[in-house]
Amino acid sequence: MRILSGIQPSGQLHLGNYFAMMKRMIEFQEDHELFCFLVNYHALTTVTDSELLRKQTLDAACDFLALGIDPEKSIFWVQSDVPQVTELTWILSNSTPMGLLERAHSYKDKLAKGVSPNHGLFAYPVLMAADILLYGADRVPVGKDQKQHLEMTRDIAIRFNQTYGEVFVIPEPDIPDSVALVPGIDGQKMSKSYGNTIDLFCERGVLKKRVMSVVTDATPIEEPKNPDTCALFAIYSLFLDEKGRKDLADRYHTPGLKYSTIKKELIDVIWNYFEPYRTKRQEFAQDPERVRRILLQGADKAQAVAATYLQKARAAVGLNY
Ligand code: ADP
Ligand code: TRP
Secondary structure, eight states: EEEEEEOOSSSBHHHHIIIIIHHHHHHHHHTEEEEEEEEEHHTTTTTTHHHHHHHHHHHHHHHHHHHOOOOOOOOOEEEGGTTTHHHHHHHHHHTTOOHHTTOOHHHHHHHHHTTTHHHHHHHHHHHHOOOOOOOOEEEEEGGGHHHHHHHHHHHHHHHHHHHHSSSSOEEEOOSSTTTOBBBBBEEEEEEOTTTTBBBOOOOOHHHHHHTTTTOOOOTTOOOTOOGOHHHHHHHTTTTTTTTHHHHHHHHHHHHHOHHHHHHHHHHHEEEEEEEEHHHHHHHHEEETHHHHHHHHHHHHHHHHHHHHHHHHHHHHHTTTO
16 A cells, blocks of 8 residues: 655644654555655645745654664655646646635635735645645645645546546545644644744753643642643643543542643653654754755655656646657
8 A cells, every 4th residue: 555645844843743644654664655745845835934944844854864764775856856747737637626626725825825826825735636646645644734635636636537537646644533623822823934833853942931821721730621622732732641631631620720730741741752863863954965865865755756757647638649
């Protein structure tokens, strides 16, 4: 089975990215064919500082490599190093109804936030469909916020296959229930674009500040607290097994619990969890040439697969005169 997913280098990678996508991808590589890439064409829809995009792309690569993506076992590359994906995007645009794109939640959310829309933002889901279909992916591990994008990919692929013949694999989303949506420190969805993240490899002082500022309600210390509505509980739970979660919920239900006690514990939990990867990450960060080499080798392998699907798609629509 071919597993594929991508992540935007549009900021520092955070706990939501890790638990919904990165960790699962790293686990999948042990017994599946894994395709993992940094979607810098997509990041162009929000990042306009070229220096920053370059830096964030290398940073994200270092994060993945330190956390365990193994270029010997998996194909790991940067989206724009296989530029054929933009050709497939154009081909697929013609199997994409306007109404489908107009209904995209992520596009509508951005409009509601006052972002002035451009064509890149509107066409984002078509590029994402090309990302997935170009490599014949069977399964796509993502967080819940990407569910609609995956449905759009399936719609586009089905429509293309109906019009031109069976070219594309129809991919299945793989969305975990347990980490469907990780809240940020303000209780909203944790996102690079909302400034509410807890990053994987920040300085300890920054981590402390971020965790201490996770929003909690105003329940007095002497009253029981509700774990189910608490962002702090949701974040802490990411690091706990079922028993640990139950024990923490029991502490919430017992009068006398101070949120600050939980926050101080959580700082150590997060710090210690990522400790084994910190030195490795530094080694990659100090050798950007090595990281670039790994990414380019990954792009070569990705190209080989992309060429097959692109050739089939070109022939199916009649570009091979
Ligand atoms: P961001 O919103 O931070 O820019 P991306 O859109 O690049 O994140 O998402 C990368 C992956 O991480 C996707 O699979 C997405 O579903 C997942 N993801 C991002 N934020 C969260 C979150 N808060 N909770 C769960 N999954 C998330
Ligand atoms: N849109 C995805 C996100 O914001 C990123 C992405 C781009 C992606 N191309 C992809 C995810 C292909 C999975 C497969 O998270």
